[in-house]
Amino acid sequence: AQSVTQLGSHVSVSEGALVLLRCNYSSSVPPYLFWYVQYPNQGLQLLLKYTSAATLVKGINGFEAEFKKSETSFHLTKPSAHMSDAAEYFCAVSEANTGGFKTIFGAGTRLFVKA
Amino acid sequence: DGGITQSPKYLFRKEGQNVTLSCEQNLNHDAMYWYRQDPGQGLRLIYYSQIVNDFQKGDIAEGYSVSREKKESFPLTVTSAQKNPTAFYLCASSNTPWGAFFGQGTRLTVV
Numbered sequence: 576a577q578s579v580t581q582l583g584s585h586v587s588v589s590e591g592a593l594v595l596l597r598c599n600y601s602s603s604v605p606p607y608l609f610w611y612v613q614y615p616n617q618g619l620q621l622l623l624k625y626t627s628a629a630t631l632v633k634g635i636n637g638f639e640a641e642f643k644k645s646e647t648s649f650h651l652t653k654p655s656a657h658m659s660d661a662a663e664y665f666c667a668v669s670e671a672n673t674g675g676f677k678t679i680f681g682a683g684t685r686l687f688v689k690a
Numbered sequence: 691d692g693g694i695t696q697s698p699k700y701l702f703r704k705e706g707q708n709v710t711l712s713c714e715q716n717l718n719h720d721a722m723y724w725y726r727q728d729p730g731q732g733l734r735l736i737y738y739s740q741i742v743n744d745f746q747k748g749d750i751a752e753g754y755s756v757s758r759e760k761k762e763s764f765p766l767t768v769t770s771a772q773k774n775p776t777a778f779y780l781c782a783s784s785n786t787p788w789g790a791f792f793g794q795g796t797r798l799t800v801v
Contacts, residue, residue, distance in 0.1 A: 582729065607787045616694075618780055618792035619733075622712075626788065665732060669787045676721065676787045677748075682732040 577602045577668050581681035589689045593654040594638075596684045598666030600649065607669040608649045609678070610640055612662050619665060625649060636660070661688045691718045696781050696793035700717060702801050703768070703775065711766045711796045713781035718783065722764035727795075736779075739764055744790040768798065776800050 582597040600606055607626050611619040623634025630642045640651045649666060662684045669678040694715040699711050703709045720801065721740050725733040739758040753772025758764055763801030764783075768775045781792040 605791075609789050610703065611792075616778075616795070617799070618694075618794045619782075619790075620792070621789045624789045671787070676784075677735070678723070678784075678790060679735075680725075680733040682730065 576605065576681050577670050577677075579666050579668050579679055579681035581596075581664075581666050581684050584682065585685050585687065587687040587689060588620055588656045590658055591655050594651070594660065596651040596664050596666075596686065598649045598651065598681060599647050600608065600666070600668045601648060602668055602670050604670050605679075607667065608642060609667040610634065610638070610649075610651050611665045611667060611680075613665065614662050622651070622664075624670075633683075655676075656688045658688050658690065661686055664681045683686075692779060694783050694791050694793040695797050696779075698796060699794065701796055701798045705800055706763045706770045708799065709780075710768055711779055711798070713764045713766065713770070713784040713793060714762055715764075715791070716762060717783055717785075717791060719783035719791070720761070721783060721790075722758065723782045723784075723790065724748075724754070724756065724764070724766045725782065727780060733780065736766065741773050743756070775784060 578601045579598045599689040609624045610622040613619045625642045633639045697712045723738040724736040737756040739745035755767045781793045784790040
């Protein structure tokens, strides 16, 4: 069965510093992987997705993620944090099952950005 | 503009009442989903539907019911059997597996 583990429920960085949010997945078949961002009291917005093309995926707002099959990881990075990046981030994995596709989300990582 | 709309944004329910949360999409997506979000627990799948007139239980379906009579609509009913319904509910749709579009959520509070 598929699962997603996000390491660290809270991450704090200074403005301008590197952002690294960790995600490990478990899937019995080649997965589709996603990162979403959620601002307070809002829905989730898709940041980027891996669908078996390039292993380094670029998303919106300067974020990118690298798929590493050997490590079953899909960590999210951004070279320089901005105050507006403060939000909650969710990693998700989707795979086919008998009912179609099912997406499982990690528990989320809240990113704090200090001035 | 295409999108997914949830209503109401805030909902208050008395204990023992059933309430229905609305979810409508005009993206022409086949698949629709309902998730429940609680602090520190991420999103948990309640029900999902891949096609009209068909839906499957997710991981926490007890105390909830859905219908999918139209492609555009996937309402969720929170029944009195759901013992702890206070949560943030998110509806999503997708042309699987390319990622989901989410509504803005409904915050349900039991009073």
